[in-house]
Amino acid sequence: MVSMKKALIHDWYITSAGAEKCIKSFTSIWNDFDTFTLFDFFEENDRKEVLKNKRTKTSFLQNLPFAKKYYRNFLPLYPLAIEQFDLSKYELVLSSSHAVAKGVITNHNQLHICYMHTPMRYAWDLYHQYLEDNNLKKGLKGILAQYILHKIRIWDVSNVNRVDYFIANSNYVAKRIKKIYNRESIVIYPPVDINKFQLCEKKEEFYLTVSRLVSYKKIDLIVEAFKNTNKKLVVIGDGPELKKIKSLSSNNIEILGYQENDILIDMMQRAKAFMYVALEDFGILPVEAQVCGTPVICLGKGGTKETVINDVTGIHFENQTTEDILEAINKFEDNQEKFIPSKIREHSLQFSKERFENEIEEFVNEKYKSFKEEIIL
16 A cells, blocks of 8 residues: 555454454554554553553543543543544544444545444433343433433444444444444454464363453353353352352353463363353453364354354354353264364464454555545546
């Protein structure tokens, strides 16, 4: 791509998770982005790996009291904050959006491409669950929260034409973009660093689940299901539901909390199967498990429906219930010989980081070339 001024805008840098893996690839493809975000509380190791040690331009929200701990509480100010960034000098704006990044203001002389991880979950798909989980269904506080999210939805739809092209991280998200914004998108699956994981053909007698322990991940359902078996389950992850998950566990369930990557990878390689119940936009962890040759027992909806082949690289179940989970476990136990680690890994290689970076670079270059030709005309 010819030299141009490029801006990369991401909702926030708090921890390095799935969305930040995409950022890591963006900054590997192009090393000359100026970077913008609402909040930047990255640890230095994350900054080095994801942003190549670059400092970001943050919003006024960064300096509000207790912003690092309570950044989500400033949701009503997100639209105002994202619109304060003056990106008018940049020819290319690449937004990485799971909240409000796509709403940055651009003009007709700029190419704005949005890589969308999801439309804002708590304003759309998880709206009612969010209210339920936070006791916001009634009362004055509830009315205020519902009003704020109502206004957020109006703003979210109103700014959709600031984006020239949408890239969705799965077909599932592409359908939601069409439903909510009435916009078409292409699908480029997120990057998985397949070189971090080794194929392990000798599996051990335990099941594994790894997740942030938050309500929509439904780890409690996995734990409840395994309480009704004599099979060993290992749970890795931390979050607000940790205490609840521990209270539900039994002797055959081991709750390890947060673990470093080397331990997580080792457990993922050795596990008999990987359990995943969340309705995900994409879901990188189930793909990483498959890279290890580990079959995945998962919900047959959302991103995992696209990444896990039923009866080949894992088992799909229909509903987020303990009954469906138990039925899937029993089906897996009766058919273990069908799941061949080398074939499971082979399937997963299509989600590699190299494939992602090639597809992103090709798409952006193509659209930029067309954009420049239109300006000349």
